[in-house]
Amino acid sequence: MDVDEAQIDEGLYSRQLYLPYTEGFAAMKRMAVSNVLIVGVKGLGVEIAKNIVLAGVKSVTVYDPEPIKVQDLGTQFFLREEDIGRPRGEVAVRRLAELNAYVPVKNLPGQPGQEISVDLVKGFQVVVLTDVPLKKQLEINDWTHQNDVPFIAADTRGLFGSVFNDFGPKFTCVDSTGEQALSGMIVSVSEDEEGLVTCLDETRHGLENGDFVTFTEVKGMEALNGCEPRKVTVKGPYTFTIGSTIGLGQYASGGIFNQVKMPKVLSFKSLRESLKSPEFFISDFAKFDRPATLHVGFQALSAFQTKHGRLPAPRSTTDADEVLSFAKNLTSEELNEDVLKELAYQATGDLSPLNAVIGGFVAQEVLKACSAKFHPMVQYLYFDSLESLPTNLPSEEETAPVGSRYDGQIAVFGKSFQAKIANHRQFLVGAGAIGCEMLKNWSMMGLGTGPEGSIQVTDLDTIEKSNLNRQFLFRPKDLGRFKAETAAGAVAAMNPDLVGKITTRQEPVGPDTES
Template structure:
């Protein structure tokens, strides 16, 4: 098919994998949507990269700040040559290379109402509270989807406002479910019973229709009926007293119905927040982080900066300000962990590429939802933290050192890792490893990546280290060269080998015993199981991950080192 864009066909050779998930209708709606991403730090460029690869009509990257050494810690499209240059302008050309069908422009102008009205979705990642509230009020009044995002140390925040009447055409993207019918009662609140071995998998509010029903034939091909779930094998469909008597059989099938979702503006939602849980083991944490982020903005306005890393004085001052914000808040928290609030203050100035990858990936999905109406959006706040990672200078790693400390950073540099596969997940792993400073030349570390495949056009939609002129080149060589540009300090070696018994002479005892760990980025079970067995044998940690449509999986394997 021809090109991508409003009123044009979708390039199926480029978007083939994405089309399996979204479908043509959603892709066409995306291809008619203009997106603004304001704030091109590490988080902003991660969002922009994903949205551009996704295939919207256009992306405008906006920033009023110049690149600094702090940015190099997590910004994979900035180099030292870009220091002092506006961040949006510095990375606009590199972003443009990601997808020839998505025009990318850079803006350094103020976010005026006249400027904002041209976009379907607006993303803010580096704005003051005043600007957030002003932009939110305008977008809410004009049905422009607004997403706020922020990463601070090991904390992340997302806010979505898609307007008063946002239509979701498909809430979950799953194929409609169906089940065999065992019985239908004739009463005002008729109960449908499915066969014992056939759970219906329906939810309250779902709509259904019927076919092949004998007796109560009025249900066959009926208009979609809303249901109320009574159990795993039963649900109610309302009044059937005027229908014929049910005899036997039938199939019930779910009918996908559009759903209207009402969002509150930022000003309203700050006072009366709705949270999406990411970790039920931290059930009370979102309400505390909601106030901690407001406190951070107030602290920055008052002091002209964020709290200093690991400063007890700043942490104490932050805690005092938090208590004031909490006391004045309509969503006051009665009890909270003061240690959590102080830890937020101590590391919130840090900037970690891994956190940007998590929050940026989620925000990019929300952009796609805002453009296409496919899948249910976040309603309305999502808070995420990875405090389990905390282990209580003048270079690109300072934002990371602010979180983990200098000793931990030096240990990262000494790591020797084997990355198996340089496809979609492999590209993300290599980017993150390089930006983290894992496997540095000066520290004696190393990353070995192997992949026997060549780059195909369909890879370009999701394997962002590759460009159109790289088609038919080796994936591993091309990926290694790309991450060396992002961080020249990294020591990366590329192989084009399959992992298996036939390459055990190369990946032998000497090779495995020198490793600190292995990261799988494979697309077949046989190779994954083989690498797991090798890691168990050599007692090396294995990081395993995979994706299927909008679902993702991660796991640990192998064995703990001696």
Template sequence: MATNENSTEIDEGLYSRQLYVLGHEAMKKMKNSNVLISGMKGLGVEIAKNIILGGVKSVTVHDEGNTEWNDLSSQFYLTEGDIGRNRAEISEGRLAELNNHVPVSSHTRRLTEDFLYQFQVVVLTSSSLEEQLWVGDSCHRSNIKFIVADTKGLFGQVFCDFGKRFVVTDPNSEELQHATVMWITKNNPGLVTCLDERRHGFQTGDYVTFSEIQGMTELNNCKPIEVQVNDPYSFLICDTSNFSDYKKGGIATEVKMPQELTFKPLREALKEPTYQISDFGKVNRHKTLHIAFQALHQFVKEYGCLPKPWGTDDAERLVAAANKLSKEDPSILNEEPLNEGLVRKLANVATGNLSPINAFIGGITAQEVMKACSGKFVPLNQWMYFDALECLPEESEDFLSTEESCQPNIQYEDRPYDTTGLY
């Protein structure tokens, strides 16, 4: 274990920009959070890097596997000299150098339920579906925040389960709105009219409290009242018909109310998914990708490897597995047809291990870890799928991707070097 300085105090110089966004209370919660990140390939190390720089209490990196040639395409802490050595042990010391306020340790044995209990957040990358399910069940029972993240070539997946009762203390971190009151009616509901010089800025469902009102003093320092916007300069509140007559003055101030969210465990969320749309230009793809990623797990379990780059036979096997899953549970597609072309693309590029995709999915995952630790901002709901297929070159007679043209063709000391299957 890399033993680094750890303190309950917040280094305001180090975390100045983060404090501006999160605030001291959220940072203190993060300083009390121990995080486990399983899988130290390109995606796992990207997440670990972000979380360590974010300033949690501690980070443990886990991996049972040793460094392979294809890890070098995106795992920036591994070198040729590390091949054959455990990924977590190699990464530990280099990650620890990022922030001496965050202790970093490594774990190289199989995960157990007892081991998981020491963490507030558990993140799995590069895990089988079977491991995801049992770890997800254990975390949900123990109220441990659980995240699954994965990348396959130009595709990415993130899943969040923050338990049966997760409280978001600040959904958006926007500045509180203030409005100067000009008049309040005695009615049910009461109508609050604000000065014309400036829009009040409230939205229906927001909560406000009042101060400095003369006359209708029952509203001064009242409990937060939900508003219904009437127009940009007025809004409706509670029953004011029995209050004192309004005379003049007053300020309406927005109050941020905590939101309580409930998450399904992974086992249920696979069958009853809810999605966070990452790209509204590809809004019809997430249901197919939800099935395709499960089919990919089945493929690896059956054949012991990912589909070959642009391998026609492997692509058709993945399509067949996806079609079978969609027929077993038609509610997932909800009468939409399976996008077989999208499934084939996933099969074609699944062996790819690309730094830009890992950086993007790793950044999103790290944000979800910080939300889990701090209660700041609304988490993903619950699945998110991403693809960057527009990065593929357009095929033509001069450039046609085939299984033969996408075979690894670089040799180093008589050992094949994985070119990710995207060239």
């Protein structure tokens, strides 16, 4: 069903209706007329789709006609062993649709090997590409950029992630911060070209350059009361200027400034242009130079894949050297060769926790595109978690695929690591939104699935309606049931290796329950 103003379910969306981020009903209404296309529903794509469906847009359509492989089961939590061989998109749609009855989830049909095309993306308000070759990304983005359709491309390769945003040459952001408008008392306004406003002693105004304000209750310079919003230039924590006040009279006393949220028009570069002159969103200032290296590295990976029809093999020095050669041909700048080789070594890696991080980030960007709320990321995000690697790196033999659901993880950490976490014993307190995500990730990783492994979960709460739009292991049929036992059953269905390995409790953690 379509979601219009009258149909917004306050019981389901209560936690996001009253957040400044969503601007309440106004943002929800903008989201409720947005049709989103997600291309590729492996581990990363399904994370993005899951988050968007839960948040509540008009519709989500997925495109992925490729047949399911056993390796997909290691990160795509809506696939089952009996689904192997069937089209990924067709299978994912049914389980995605269970997340939110108000959001239709559709499958865009296609044949195995059939890539997405411009004709197929027409009619959508946001287009998201995952695991799509760079050449095809450029083709699709050329059209979306010309037609002002927000476009996002994302990939994960082992412990590395990449996101690119292009919301078009003229994207209007109605509220770039999502915070409540500021206000404060003033004690003087100068009558001159600068128009210096001074606030009450020891009361910081909190404004930034480029903000806009208007005034009320000013005496002596009454022309400022209800004036058109004036642009602010910050001079100090207690002072700012608003432009010429000549001829407005002599300030006498009183007055309150009120910040006015003004729409901000953002101009994004196309993917083709951004490849040559990228703008990086820095997520870790300890790795300030890393994005430039990874920008070249992901292009080099794409060149390798185009040439060979595959990604570099895990820990293959021959393949890594070729990727490095491609990278050096792309730029004359100095590159971090160790990082580039690690990217090549991990290219076939597919990790559920990394997909959750990048998938959550991309889903937020989709909601920004739909709601025009909050400033979008500009324009490239490159992320890595190389700190997660062990001191002694695995060998090529140790990371070779074995034909199991865990091959994507083995490609990064090796078979010994997989055996170690399988026999790990884990205790989780709380099966709410974060608890559900943790259990899902552990399930995909195979944590606690070995002969000596186990997972224990405790949570006193039962499931209520407002939980359903962010605690994704629960369904309407579960209302009133205990969270711990319901979540445990859901993740055991995702990975049958966990059957009999999860113990649930409804007890608090404290001195009274120590044993």
